[in-house]
């Protein structure tokens with residue numbers, strides 16, 4: 001599927017799975033540390049949001065491997081930046 005738009009059915013199903021995942025013990029353990037997967041900032045666990053590394057609209061799935069905890073700042077950046085800009089942002093974080 002890659003860069004093509006995913007079907008509405010796929011997105012609907014994977015959103016539901018994400019909701020289930022958010023209620024799981026796995027997710028509670030994941031956010032307990034309060035650390036953002038991307039920038040490494042430490043925040044309150046409730047401030048972390050579930051982020052899909054490969055977005056659902058691009059065919060990503062709600063699997064444990066594709067779901068990470070992200071702070072609100074990273075999450076909103078990822079939503080608003082173009083994929084290439086988001087990659088640049090991640091590169092900059094890695095260099096710091």
Ligand SMILES: [Zn+2]
Nearest residue numbers: 036039071074
């Ligand atoms: Zn972050």
